[in-house]
Amino acid sequence: MLLRTYRPCQPQVTRSRERIGEALVSRGLLRPEDLERALEYQCRTGDRIGRILNALGLVKRQQLYQVLAELWGYPYVDLLREPLDARLARLFDPEALVQRRCFPVRRVGNEVFVATAEPPGAELEEYIRSVLGSVTVRPLVTSEWDIDYAVRTIFRDLVLDRAALGLYYRSPDESARQVLVRWQQVALALLLILVAAGLLMVPTRTAVIVSALVNSVLFVFVLFHFVVAMAGAKHEHVQAISPEEVQALRDDELPMYTVLVPVYREANVVPHLIENLRNLDYPASKLEILLLIEEDDDETLAAAKAARPPETVTFIVVPNGLPKTKPKACNVGLLFARGEFLTIYDAEDRPESDQLKKAIVAFRKGSPDLVCVQAALNYYNATENLLTRMFTLEYSYWFDYVLTGLDRLRLPIPLGGTSNHFRVDRLRELGGWDPFNVTEDADLGIRAAARGYRVGVINSTTWEEANNHVGNWIRQRSRWIKGYLQTVLVHTRHPLRLVRTAGIRNTFGFVLLIGGAPFAFLSLIPLWSLTLTWIVTRTHAFDILFPPVVLYISLFNLLIGNGVMIYLGMLAGFKRRRYQLIPFALLNPFYWILHSIASYKAVWQLITKPFYWEKTRHGLSRYLETGSSASVAAE
């Protein structure tokens, strides 16, 4: 119904006592047996019947709200067709409009017509008057989807601005928009000058100092990894959440859960994505899946529509603008998220069906400062080729042992790319994701720790597609390493403040973990080249670089350090009983060379194009078509 047919002089405040279910049946829009089914569902979940009917696909959204409008006694409005007063709407905060499920459509004199998806009441009037002053509120009924659409349309630039620059405006020091702050620029310049001058004036001493520093840091890095991994191994057999705890959850006590799925140029993966999300064990009426599609990605949008997703899936078109990154898309999604909890999945993800429930249990068991829990990531195409085997070993080691070890040692946990489950209110408080950081996940985990929040791990797995192509792998890895460098640079802008808020232990752990990895990989090729050159030529030209103590440390790193890291790589296969992968840990030194190459590319990109998101191609695996490949070993 278009607004112009609304006659304000004849208010139609006639509320029917008919229930929505009965109303839909009487109007022939719902079958009685479907209503029965929905009512049974309602007994279990305690959710609103209208939401249930829509989520189960029994009633179309527009039909539902048209009938609700009749029952509530207010006109229905289709915001896609109704002309909207942008000036009026922009007097309001878009986030508030989304959360309150209302949208001001038009003002006629002292009357303001407000579309709402909730039963109109005093709260709505109060809110409108708090912005516009003393006006008469004329409610109209529309769907949440319409409201979101209207917000995206009218507030497009603001949505984009907040998503891209919200964190930067709120807290510039926490944004990677600026790669180096002033003092970091000065320090870097001084360091380079110092090293250059040293090499000119006292080359031997300078080279020895550099050698000593590099080897000492590597020594500490290896020791740190050893301690963390063994802490994780020691607790391999404990689980955060038991099956009994999950089964004890009642559907009626489950909150609204938002799932963000940012996609870009992934038309080939979307059908599988929709299928995977259908498998989530969570009441459909309490699940809100927001598919975040870039504005210029018509192909993916078409594929998503063609996949005929369930009603729980909503397409959110992300306004086109720089930086064009996944975290920016997620920030857009965050604005429209209505859930109490939120998680992110990538397009190719296959989360375990009870993952959301496990997250709920974890938050209930955890302390109030628990802001996020991270599920494990692993690969369903582990055995596709040598690269996927190495990648799977690495991921298993990281998620099954390192993150568990960090959790046990109460050190900051850098989040994985997906399957991080947040309390939405705390996530908003943290400022969402940094769209300028290409590993926004790791950054957010550290930002949370820096603010005194905790991140935990849950015993649930999301299966992903491992890169099976070296070029694609290097692209992805260089982005990760670049992101790690960004994260370190951002969070060490105020080192004393970081130590004060996060503690010396957490600061040390963060720097070693996030900064140590790029450092180790950057130094790998030069150090191994030195060793190889010496082995082949037996030259004594490098002897001056290695006075006794430096020599002992570097020998320790070369022999014991590398041995320990290869050995720790073997850990990876045990928890998931992927024993066939374990011998491949012996090939880790070759795998590390790839890391080293990627790290140099990362440094180059950090200088030349720091915010460039090196898109990883997905959907390349031949295991994509299989529901569960043989490589996903039973746990």
Added chain:
Amino acid sequence: MASAAISKPVPRPASPPSDGLHLVDLSWRAHLLRVALFSLPFLALALVTYRYGFLTNAHAHVTAKALLAADRLRLEVIGFLYPPLPFLLVLVFPRPWLPSVLASIAAGATAWLVWYDLERVGLARLWRMLLLAAVVVIPLNVFLATQAYPDMLALHLIVVAWHYYINFVRHGHTFSGFVAGLILGLAFYANFYALVYALALASLVPLFRRSEASTGQGGEWATLSQMLVTAFPALWAVASWTYINWVFTGNPMMYLTDPAAAVIDPERWGVPLAERWGWLAEFGRELIMQPLLLGVFAANLWRAPRRLVPLVVLAFVPSLLRFFGFAYPLPLVLATYTVLALIALPERLPRWVGPVIVALALGQGATTAVLLQHAGEVRQWQQVLVNGIPRASDQDERELGQRLRAAPPYSILADDRSAYRIIARAETARPFLLPADASFGAALAEPARSVGYILVTQEPLGRDLVSERFADGPPDGSVVDGQQGSWKLYRRIDQPSLLH
């Protein structure tokens, strides 16, 4: 609370039962406390021995090397002493009593682990105590516990690794597997035969493993993985040490072939293979004279027959090593048999087995005494303790060492191939100019220009360059300052006397 999200973590359904796991059921503090308690008797005996001035060659050797490295601040000066681990631990505070202390602690820790295992055997506490006491009081074992630090350290590390290894192969406890592997790798730096034990344990995984149903870990790949995890660190340790030898000496296998190396037995190494078969009778006789070990084999055959074969294989390792010419001192062989017997006792034995086992242990003590009746240092040590009279050589060395300690730095030309005991007694290497020093060669050629004193012995060991060069008397410009036992000190005529 261990984790923000995991306030009360629960075991995974497929996790191993914690009551079956060894060692991980106690905190490291609890273990440490018990180790301290079990070490006390050994420490007391070590102290008594030290007061009598008794110092074994092994302890003197490692102390002297540590003193040298501590003074010169370069590890290369020790000539890539193998095994390095005992030396590195003594380097913390090199004194002649420290190896005894470390040995006692290792012994106490081993005794604690044995007691820990005996608690699972099912015997009455009295018999367990008597069994442990019967084994500990065997003079050989006490000697090993207090006077053979490198051997005791290696034995202890292998016993620790054994416990974690059992957790790994029988219960699928991954953490234990990696700890076992790392300890075996570390043990290689204490003794060469740790590599053999690592390989033996790795190859015995299929025999020690429980069924797939009980561990939840099945298949050939699981077995292969456990074998790899067990063996890798030791193999890597061998490769690393070989590489280090090659880097610094040009000879990657120097640690095996150097005359001072502890790895090969110089008497057995050169014997042709065909002539070695006769040794098997000797080894067999030794084994037969181990009533406790044989009794434990019988108990396993009765209660846990699947374990018998791997245990027998492990028992043959000392013989195998000696057959191939590697060094495995007899005291250590016999101690290995004893410890293996104790840790291999099957669980849940009937109570009547208690007195039988104790009797067998006493019998083992008797046979040990018979086998070691000609063992040099063990016998001498026993005599010192029993008679309360220090060895004359110890007294001489101690006195000489204390006097030489006062000499100016690098003023005494000596060769530590023979003089290591004196260096250890002096508790410093500073006064000595030794073959590891760059100016040693020049000093040997023209001592009058470089050093004030020359230390020679009438009983040189190995190729003692100094004693060899100055066997006939002091060089020109020097006189005999004095003699202490078999040691003579020459003094340059312008130097003050150290011995008077």
